[in-house]
Amino acid sequence: MTSAPLEPFAVTIDFATGALVPDPDVLDRRLADLDGYFVADIDDPGVGAYTVHEVRVPPTGNNLLSSTTVLAPGKVGDEYFFTKGHFHAIRDRAEIYLTLSGEGLLVMALEDGRTVTKEMRPGIANYVPGHWAHRSVNTGTTPLVFYAVYIGDAGYDYATIAERGFPVIVVEGEEGPEVRPNPRYVAS
């Protein structure tokens, strides 16, 4: 397969806000888009949960897709706001999350339900190996901003998490964030 090389280009990232310049492709997720994801009911579906600002290149295995995500602080019940979370459609594709601002947790899960949780704070580069579903959770009081890079052909499988839930939830406990089993998780 030979195709003409892409032209080099650049985007500028505001590390504090996650804003991209240029920013051609913004995904805006409201709580309404997360209906059914939280244990508690959503009070105000119009509240913004997160935006994803994507750098577009052809989604092929020789390219790298990248984006910033800006996840608002907040809770539904005692669960902190989170991203939907997904597996890659091509399961073995890796991803890197570099946190730029804010604080949170990155929860990751294999299809067999095993989970690993890692801290997110500015300067931490989290490696999400292939086969691990990944969801970011804002446990702080300011937006959680991170930069993600992944292999162009990875694709997205949101359906598995939408249907089964994530194996763990992150709630505000007496002494800070607590990772607990998700009572609504459907084991495979």
Place this chain on the structure above:
Amino acid sequence: MTSAPLEPFAVTIDFATGALVPDPDVLDRRLADLDGYFVADIDDPGVGAYTVHEVRVPPTGNNLLSSTTVLAPGKVGDEYFFTKGHFHAIRDRAEIYLTLSGEGLLVMALEDGRTVTKEMRPGIANYVPGHWAHRSVNTGTTPLVFYAVYIGDAGYDYATIAERGFPVIVVEGEEGPEVRPNPRYVAS
């Protein structure tokens, strides 16, 4: 091909210095390692030019390799310090450079000698598409620090640049950095 998933892990990056924690694998390039790369002769081969701090994962096409590079300020003759520069062994593999500190230029070249130069400064994410050799140049007075992410099986072809030179050089001109044709470049 099925192999057990890697375990998630994290490294912490100091955006000001490029230091990684943990930092298991540091490459230390002195001017002696760049003998023959500059137009002028090197006065002091022991001077440090750059260090590369690599995050190690298996170098396969489903993984992402990543590293920080810390390129010292300085000049050899009127040429600013630069990294050796390379093509990827698998030519079509892309790379992203996110500048964290300092200022410089990213010079890129196709094998036919066509070049593109882009600015590097904190917050700029440069996309280096497949087929473009890439070299970073520190045009400032402080270390140039950037974070690179590339596809795990990309590999390195340093020999082509070592043998033919880079099509352009970056020199200190009357009014700042100037990109000029490399008098020693060997066109294909």
